[in-house]
């Protein structure tokens with residue numbers, strides 16, 4: 001994703017702009033995020049009780065600016081898209097696509113139907129603005145724990161830093177939904193670390209416990225925090241291993 005990041009105005013002006021453009025609830029959320037930055041338990045309690053509301057407030061340009069300001073995030077997206085493309089998927093669903101960073105990278109590498117879902121309207125609005133319209137990516141507002149697609153609708157389903165943001169019972173439902181709509185592959189970049197908005201899961205162990213074959217797994221070398229990173233490709237139809245990856 002090629003982007004220009006504008007410099008930020010001074011704090012009082014930023015606060016005023018926040019209220020003017022996105023309302024008091026957004027401005028209040030921003031203030032709480034800043035004030036509670038040293039008390040993760042309160043942050044989780046007051047800011048992350050409803051993850052969809054959190055991602056709606058945090059999503060959009062704030063999150064975009066934060067991510068695009070870190071080159072390591074772009075190297076990681078490149079690396080993930082490269083790995084995904086090597087499996088020659090015939091269609092891809094990204095669950096929790098955010099502003100479309102991975103979908104944009106994928107659209108440069110594969111020429112197959114690409115669909116992104118996210119439960120945050122602000123993230124999806126930005127994705128719709130940033131993804132090249134020629135790429136033919138479809139975006140759908142939906143929850144990962146209730147995917148609005150029939151069984152086996154996609155050759156591959158991808159998550160990148162998404163399941164980890166959901167509490168254990170929802171995370172479990174999301175994984176089941178992913179296995180329901182994926183035909184051949186489920187691909188995950190899900191970190192194991194814990195924070196106020198992360199639960200941190202061992203996705204590799206989850207697949208192993210269920211006897212599902214993993215074509216690859218391990219840390220992401222390009223990750224800003226490699227020791228907590230975990231990438232894996234679950235093979236739902238083992239016959240496909242004959243033809244992939246390239």
Ligand SMILES: C[S@@+](CC[C@H](N)C(=O)[O-])C[C@H]1O[C@@H](n2cnc3c(N)ncnc32)[C@H](O)[C@@H]1O
Nearest residue numbers: 055096097098101118119120123143144160161
């Ligand atoms: C850390 S961002 C990652 C975005 C994108 N996957 C990437 O790697 O750039 C997490 C995204 O997952 C979305 N998300 C988290 N939980 C979700 C859920 N249960 N259903 C749908 N989207 C979810 C959030 O709205 C947010 O856009």
